[in-house]
Amino acid sequence: MEEYKIRIVKTIQYIDSHIDADLSLEKVSEVSAYSPFHFHRIFKLVTGETLQSYIIRKKIEKSALHLAVHKNMEIKDIYWDLGFSNHSVFCKTFKKYYGLAPTEFRRSAPEKFHKILQIQSKNGQVDTVFSQYICNIENLLNWTKMNLKIEVKEMPEMNLASVMSLGIANVEPSFNLLIDWAKKKSLFPRENVKMISVYHDSCKITPLDKVRIHACMLLDERLSKQEGEVFPETIDGGKYIVGSGEVTLDDFEQCWVSMFLWMNENNYSTRRTFPYEIYHTNFKEHPEGKMIVDFCIPVH
Known part of the structure; x- marks a missing residue:
C-alpha cells in the first residue's frame, strides 16, 4: 500500500x-x-x-x-x-x-x-x-x-435489456422507461432482479451531458429484437476486478478511483469491453440512501 x-x-x-x-x-x-x-x-x-x-x-x-x-x-x-x-x-x-x-x-x-x-x-x-x-x-x-471488498473473479456472460442514455441526467429516466417496459412483460418486479449500468464512455473524457451510459436489466434469456427504445445487449464474460460494497451515490467516484488504483498496483490491465455496475438493492428504499453495488472492471 x-x-x-x-x-x-x-x-x-x-x-x-x-x-x-x-x-x-x-x-x-x-x-x-x-x-x-x-x-x-x-x-x-x-x-x-x-x-x-x-x-x-x-x-x-x-x-x-x-x-x-x-x-x-x-x-x-x-x-x-x-x-x-x-x-x-x-x-x-x-x-x-x-x-x-x-x-x-x-x-x-x-x-x-x-x-x-x-x-x-x-x-x-x-x-x-x-x-x-x-x-x-x-x-x-x-x-x-x-467499504469495498475487492477481488478478481470470473463473471458470466450477461444478456441484458438496455436503454441508452446520453448524459448523466438522463440515466434515471432511462431506468424508468426500462422498468415500465419490464412491468408490461411481467419481468418486474421479480425476485432478485438485477439492474445494471454499462459505461460506454468515460465520465472523465466525455462531457457529462454527452456521456453514453446504458440503463440495463439482467434477463434469463436473450431479448430477440429491439422493442421501442429497449434493445438487446450482451456483456462478455471473463476476468473482472469486482469491488463490492454498500455505498451512496456520492461514493461512486471514490469507488471507481479505488478500483483503478487496486488494478494498477496489482498489475492488471483493462480488456476491450465495458465496465459496469450491478445494483443489488435500491438506494431509494434505504433510510441513508445506500445500496449494495458491484463495480466491475474487465481485465487481462
Missing part, C-alpha cells in the same frame, strides 16, 4: 520542481507510472483538484513569490517564464486567486511574504502540503478497506 504514497508524492515533487516546464497530462502521468486516464482520476481525488487546476495554482503562487521578493523583475518576464501566453490572461488568472492585479499585489506584498508556506523540509518540499496529500491517500485506503 505504500506504493500509492511513493507515486503520488514523487509526482507532486516533480510538478513543483518543473512548474515552468512541460507538464502535460501525458508527461506527468508517465512520472507517476499510471496511465493518463487513471492518473487523472487518482490525482483529483488525492489533491482535490484536476491536474490542470493544480498546475495553474502553483504557477500563480510562484508568480506571487516573484512579485513580492524580486521587486525589479519585469512582470512580463515572470509570466512568460511560467508559460502564460499574454499579460491579459496572466492578470485575469492572478486576480482570481489573490483578488488583486499583479501590480497592486506587488505594492502591497509584505517583505516576508516569501516565508509564507515555504518552511522547507530536507528534500526541499513543503511539509504541511505533503502531509495533507498523504493524509488524503491514507483516508482513501482506509475508506476502501472499510
